[in-house]
Amino acid sequence: MTTISTKPVYLYNTLSRSKGLFTPLHPPHVDIYSCGPTVYRDIHIGNFRSFMTSDWLRRMLEYNGYDVLLVRNITDVGHLQNDDVETGEDKLENEARTTGRSAYEIADYYTQKYLKDSDELNILPPQINPKATEHIPEMQAMTEKLVEKRLAYVANGNVYYDVSRFPNYGELSGNTVENLREGGHxxxxxxxxxxxxxxxxxxxxxxxxxxxxxxxxxxWGTGFPGWHIECSAMSTRYLGEQFDIHTGGIDLRFPHHEDEIAQSYGVSGKEPVQVWIHNEFLIFGSLKMSRSKGNVILVSTLKERGIDPMAYRYLLLTAHYRSKLNFTDESI
Known part of the structure; x- marks a missing residue:
């Protein structure tokens, strides 16, 4: 029997706040879940920093002899305008209402643009690219289990996770329940x-x-899934109750990834992820590049300015993934 040779890899884990030797659960196989885009508008190059981070991670692991399965989801429902505080309209629904198109049409249109831009940036396609709307049964099943275990409760057609039942809540982000009750974070x-x-x-x-x-x-009546349960359900569906690496932007550490841990652990009783990897923000005009701040640049914008998208990919390689990076005319 042929033995596959792998080289040692050291990774920084957001959860432990330390760097250590990476040991996959089932070597030489490595499972990675990467949080993907919310497809209600064009994906800007700040978002793409996260997707390129997982792309480089995958390539590095494959170069060192590992067999990598990468899952990167498509969020096409349930992401509210004010996601930190769970208020506002669903971003897809809001875009549908303001443009007169259907939410499904909008999701498909921007998904195709995202895939095209990913190709322009030489991002390898993930082996699995699941859409949230295609996994509603899995989300409902996970929610039912949490209700059955009294880790969640029903109120007026809504289902909420009872954070008081999960004592480890806040370990990933460094939050405390007391801080949250005071309106922090x-x-x-x-x-x-x-x-x-x-x-x-x-x-x-x-x-x-x-x-x-x-x-x-x-x-619990007619409705739609919460944003956080989507990734717990899809990662469990394709990678199982425990997998090796979860990636995403630093802004997803709380509440999104913190809530994922609570949900997945609540269902299985197991720590879902071995290593959490988060990349820092892209800065433009002294602020985090963000649609809400009105300072976004698209891949198409780069091309209109005569800039090869691969130049942006190279620019990201000039900075550590856990360091903020300023995007300027001089840097590009």
């Missing part, structure tokens, strides 16, 4: 959601009104 005050038992609790399933295009029947 984005979690909302009690009066914003009166049907919550506590302000730190978060939604697994949201009641959907009749004006929504993207609604599904559920044991």
């Amino acid at each position: 984005g979690r909302q005050q009690m009066e914003v959601a009166e049907d919550k038992d506590a302000p730190e609790d978060f939604a697994l399933w949201k009641h959907g009104d009749e004006n929504r295009q993207m609604n599904w029947e559920s044991p």
